[in-house]
Amino acid sequence: MSLPKLVANSWLLLLSLLLPLSALAQDVPTPAPPQSRPIILQGGIIHTGTGKVIQGDILIIGGKISDVGDIRTRVTDATTLDCTGKHLYPGxxxxxxxxxxxxxxxxxxxxxxxxxxxxxxxxxxxxxxxxxxxxxxxxxxxxxxxxxxxxxxxxxxxxxxxxxxxxxxxxxxxxxxxxxxxxxxxxxxxxxxxxxxxxxxxxxxxxxxxxxxxxxxxxxxxxxxxxxxxxxxxxxxxxxxxxxxxxxxxxxxxxxxxxxxxxxxxxxxxxxxxxxxxxxxxxxxxxxxxxxxxxxxxxxxxxxxxxxxxxxxxxxxxxxxxxxxxxxxxxxxxxxxxxxxxxxxxxxxxxxxxxxxxxxxxxxxxxxxxxxxxxxxxxGSIEPGKDANILVCKGDLLDMRTSLVEHAFIQGRKIDLGNKQKDLYKKYRGR
Incomplete structure (x- = not known):
């Protein structure tokens, strides 16, 4: 076999080995960027993790929980997420x-x-x-x-x-x-x-x-x-x-x-x-x-x-x-x-x-x-001063029949909740 043909075959072999790895990497969502603007989770049922359940808002600034409940801090340029009827939990x-x-x-x-x-x-x-x-x-x-x-x-x-x-x-x-x-x-x-x-x-x-x-x-x-x-x-x-x-x-x-x-x-x-x-x-x-x-x-x-x-x-x-x-x-x-x-x-x-x-x-x-x-x-709990590790859930988080996590935040970063299993469900749902 000539040298050019050997080199070409080697490159083809290398590409065939790398393609599956590339596909595997695409299955993992890209990490979220740092929080850039204040976030208000508005009107949710807040399970604080301390034993209390309250109705109200959560203000997140700089990756931290700034205020909980009846927010009195005045913020501008905040992103607001309507959580009416949703349950908010610590991560x-x-x-x-x-x-x-x-x-x-x-x-x-x-x-x-x-x-x-x-x-x-x-x-x-x-x-x-x-x-x-x-x-x-x-x-x-x-x-x-x-x-x-x-x-x-x-x-x-x-x-x-x-x-x-x-x-x-x-x-x-x-x-x-x-x-x-x-x-x-x-x-x-x-x-x-x-x-x-x-x-x-x-x-x-x-x-x-x-x-x-x-x-x-x-x-x-x-x-x-x-x-x-x-x-x-x-x-x-x-x-x-x-x-x-x-x-x-x-x-x-x-x-x-x-x-x-x-x-x-x-x-x-x-x-x-x-x-x-x-x-x-x-x-x-x-x-x-x-x-x-x-x-x-x-x-x-x-x-x-x-x-x-x-x-x-x-x-x-x-x-x-x-x-x-x-x-x-x-x-x-x-x-x-x-x-x-x-x-x-x-x-x-x-x-x-x-x-x-x-x-x-x-x-x-x-x-x-x-x-x-x-x-x-x-x-571990939703309290001012702690990292904003928070879940927004449609139902009861602890009940597999109703639990549906719609949004999640890690240190104030809104993360991608997609995964391979969800992708396959969407793919075959309408078949």
């Missing part, structure tokens, strides 16, 4: 999500959720976060505007960050960088089954894993002591990542579900004098006393699931949030994973039917989440 927040870390579960090259090994506290999810994920627009369509991007895996899995879901790159998306460290507690039950190792071997493996957790903390403490004494010869990023946890500057999010796991995690927290947030918490309703006594918030995962025990009520997963709230615990909801995060508001709706008021249920996915993640001073 929803998805904790312990893996959105942007995984695209197609069966394709390893698109999966950045897990790292190899059991001691990876230095892993930072923020640098692996993909703002061009096709999944992200489907979350925004259901009202999720912010998410905590958490690592998966085992043991000390790494550090999460909070992002806003309308950005060009991870630097623009960053809302709170390296907010917490995540630890996945090992299973603590040995199973007598033909496909499992012998019981004694399982028990030894459990003991080994638990001992490794304490050993990791002891090594980090020794490293910190050496560093404080000025004797450190070499920086170790693993122990550097644990220092804010040891100094109680950051919380350790411990993922645990069973009563035995949660008890062990609480003992671990007390031994090492750290701040803890419980994630998962399927059996947390059995341990409300110790959790409350030690000030441990709960990120309750996957409430749309089956009971964990054959002795539990069939509707126990739906009632957990109400039971924890009644006990006085700070609790929020999570779907974990990535694509199914879009159903987060409907989990809160289920909680409203099983022991909570609508206002309390809304807080499970807004203000309570913001408090647990340490961003309640900026978002």
């Amino acid at each position: 929803l927040i998805a904790p312990t999500s893996q959105i942007g870390l995984d695209e197609i579960e069966s394709v390893r090259g698109t999966d950045d959720r897990n790292e190899v090994g059991l001691v990876n506290p230095n892993v930072r999810t923020i640098i692996g976060y993909n703002t061009d994920s096709r999944v992200t627009p489907t979350l925004r369509s259901n009202g999720i505007l912010l998410a905590q991007i958490a690592p998966g895996g085992q043991g000390f899995a790494g550090t999460s960050s909070v992002v806003q879901l309308d950005a060009w790159n991870w630097e623009d998306a960053a809302y709170l960088v390296d907010d917490a460290l995540h630890l996945y507690w090992p299973h603590m039950v040995a199973y007598n089954a033909s496909w499992m190792p012998p019981l004694e071997k399982q028990k030894k493996n459990i003991e080994k894993r638990l001992a490794q957790l304490d050993n990791t903390m002891q090594q980090a403490k020794a490293y910190l002591k050496t560093k404080n004494a000025g004797l450190l010869k070499k920086t170790d990023l693993r122990w550097e990542a644990l220092i804010p946890v040891l100094n109680r500057e950051k919380s350790l999010f411990i993922h645990a579900n069973s009563e035995r796991q949660i008890n062990a995690a609480l003992a671990f927290m007390l031994r090492h004098e750290i701040k803890m947030v419980l994630v998962g918490g399927a059996d947390a309703w059995l341990l409300t006393g110790p959790l409350l006594a030690n000030g441990v918030p709960v990120v309750l995962a996957k409430s749309h699931s089956l009971p964990t025990s054959e002795d539990d009520d069939i509707d126990m997963p739906y009632k957990r949030a109400g039971l924890l709230k009644k006990a006085g615990l700070l609790v929020c909801l999570s779907m974990r994973d990535f694509w199914n995060q879009r159903n987060l508001p409907f989990q809160a709706g289920t909680a409203a039917a099983y022991g909570l008021s609508k206002a309390e249920a809304l807080q499970l996915v807004t203000l309570n989440t913001a408090r647990i993640l340490g961003i309640a001073d900026r978002t």
Whole structure:
């Protein structure tokens, strides 16, 4: 083959590879520009997220909520959006999500959720976060505007960050960088089954894993002591990542579900004098006393699931949030994973039917989440001074039968709520 023909064929091959990538990029809406003019959301039913529901207006200036209710601030050149009969909500927040870390579960090259090994506290999810994920627009369509991007895996899995879901790159998306460290507690039950190792071997493996957790903390403490004494010869990023946890500057999010796991995690927290947030918490309703006594918030995962025990009520997963709230615990909801995060508001709706008021249920996915993640001073409710992360909804946001998010604002920017699924619906609706 001649050289010119070889070059031409190479270019054709390159173009054929790039065209699918170009098509994929077009599926993701372009991020909105910064707010340039004041915006008034007029005449809506405002669910503030603080427990109050009022009728009135919201004034947004410079990406912030300037006034709520009966607006007395005089503004000129404002853009007015008629919200008569519409419901206005704070933007929803998805904790312990893996959105942007995984695209197609069966394709390893698109999966950045897990790292190899059991001691990876230095892993930072923020640098692996993909703002061009096709999944992200489907979350925004259901009202999720912010998410905590958490690592998966085992043991000390790494550090999460909070992002806003309308950005060009991870630097623009960053809302709170390296907010917490995540630890996945090992299973603590040995199973007598033909496909499992012998019981004694399982028990030894459990003991080994638990001992490794304490050993990791002891090594980090020794490293910190050496560093404080000025004797450190070499920086170790693993122990550097644990220092804010040891100094109680950051919380350790411990993922645990069973009563035995949660008890062990609480003992671990007390031994090492750290701040803890419980994630998962399927059996947390059995341990409300110790959790409350030690000030441990709960990120309750996957409430749309089956009971964990054959002795539990069939509707126990739906009632957990109400039971924890009644006990006085700070609790929020999570779907974990990535694509199914879009159903987060409907989990809160289920909680409203099983022991909570609508206002309390809304807080499970807004203000309570913001408090647990340490961003309640900026978002989580519709109050003057906070970021204008706001939803305009035609029906009840927490009810999948009526919820229809018509407009959404992130830091005052009116974002595009289109997505691939909506495009396909429009395409085939009239066929």
